[in-house]
Amino acid sequence: MTTLKQTPLNAAHRAMGAKMVDFGGWDMPVNYGSQIDEHHQVRNDCGMFDVCHMRVVDAKGDGVRAFLRYLLANNADKITVPGKALYSAMLRPNGGVIDDLIIYFMTEQWFRIVVNAGTADKDIAWMREQAAKAAPQLTITSRDDLAMVAIQGPNARAKVWEVLPQTKAATENLVNFQAADCGEYFVARTGYTGEDGFEVMLPKEKVEKFWYDLSKVGVKPIGLGARDTLRLEAGMNLYGQDMDETVGPLESGLGWTVDLKSDRDFIGKAALLANPPTKKLAGLVLLDRGVLRGHQKVKTPHGDGEITSGTFSPTLEKSIALARVPNGVQIGDTVQVEIRDKLLNAKVVKYPFARNGKAVASW
Numbered sequence: 001m002t003t004l005k006q007t008p009l010n011a012a013h014r015a016m017g018a019k020m021v022d023f024g025g026w027d028m029p030v031n032y033g034s035q036i037d038e039h040h041q042v043r044n045d046c047g048m049f050d051v052c053h054m055r056v057v058d059a060k061g062d063g064v065r066a067f068l069r070y071l072l073a074n075n076a077d078k079i080t081v082p083g084k085a086l087y088s089a090m091l092r093p094n095g096g097v098i099d100d101l102i103i104y105f106m107t108e109q110w111f112r113i114v115v116n117a118g119t120a121d122k123d124i125a126w127m128r129e130q131a132a133k134a135a136p137q138l139t140i141t142s143r144d145d146l147a148m149v150a151i152q153g154p155n156a157r158a159k160v161w162e163v164l165p166q167t168k169a170a171t172e173n174l175v176n177f178q179a180a181d182c183g184e185y186f187v188a189r190t191g192y193t194g195e196d197g198f199e200v201m202l203p204k205e206k207v208e209k210f211w212y213d214l215s216k217v218g219v220k221p222i223g224l225g226a227r228d229t230l231r232l233e234a235g236m237n238l239y240g241q242d243m244d245e246t247v248g249p250l251e252s253g254l255g256w257t258v259d260l261k262s263d264r265d266f267i268g269k270a271a272l273l274a275n276p277p278t279k280k281l282a283g284l285v286l287l288d289r290g291v292l293r294g295h296q297k298v299k300t301p302h303g304d305g306e307i308t309s310g311t312f313s314p315t316l317e318k319s320i321a322l323a324r325v326p327n328g329v330q331i332g333d334t335v336q337v338e339i340r341d342k343l344l345n346a347k348v349v350k351y352p353f354a355r356n357g358k359a360v361a362s363w
Helices: 011-015 035-044 064-071 120-134 154-165 164-172 204-215 224-233 269-274
Strands: 017-025 026-030 049-052 055-060 085-091 095-107 112-115 139-142 146-152 179-182 185-188 196-205 279-286 297-300 302-313 320-324 333-338 342-349
Touching: 011 026, 011 085, 011 112, 017 085, 026 035, 026 139, 035 049, 035 179, 049 204, 055 064, 055 120, 064 112, 064 120, 095 120, 112 120, 112 279, 120 139, 120 146, 146 204, 154 164, 154 196, 164 179, 164 185, 196 204, 224 302, 269 320, 279 333, 297 320
Parallel strands: none
Antiparallel strands: 017 026, 049 146, 055 112, 055 139, 085 095, 095 112, 146 196, 179 185, 185 196, 279 320, 279 342, 297 302, 297 333, 302 320, 333 342
């Protein structure tokens, strides 16, 4: 029997009454009680998430920007202000998505990268393989000494400043997708919920105290269940469901992250140009009674599609989904979803479904 990996907050989760589950080989909290209450807690106040299983990677050395310009589908030249972040896919030569990640420009000698837990080892091996060929002077370092906690919601930043007042001066003027290096604490105004907040990277040995200190000022712990409904309402992709190595970013709702306009070459560019997508990612709201789930078939006049992520939305009080559908499907169309041998009606909508505490999709 395989032993599950544990984050440094494992004991804290158990002490707080979390229900623990196997999440990609990690022993992680799915909820601490009511998943719907946790969801609304983040939309209306704030909550904290253990994201210590995510991997922080530092790319350092001369020419690191040029290397990332070639490695990633999005253009590292877009970020020139220290701390500014960029979301991008990292592709195989055939255009498949190895992972989606965030890079932070700190100096011309140092970019910080945050990658997904399930793909971290693969990602780092790929980065090092490409660096060995294109930029052998670079160091690609997995920061296994760092932990990460996400604090999300309209009151999240104020709560972090209560606990870490020494970071306020450096972080109160951060714009979305920007970070500040505050010594032991690296504070980024980023997240995966559609709400404001911070993601804080800090030494592993300090993360449990940070977690409990946040709890003392009223920040509630939030499990993976609410994290998934929050991110889906916010129209944010989940690697392994909405995209993977078998599909490209243009079929995964990530066209906005792919720079095909500049002369810059990048890994996977030729494949994307040679194979225009025939499908796209669309939002669905179920009109009939039921729940949309991943892998359900979507029937359209233009051919079949498939739900990649589906759930019940606590904010909309409707079932919602992201689905990969033929290009001919348009916003406003009604399609049918095959659920338990029945065809139920769903409306094609523009996502995100909810942001900043409110529903934004219309149907």
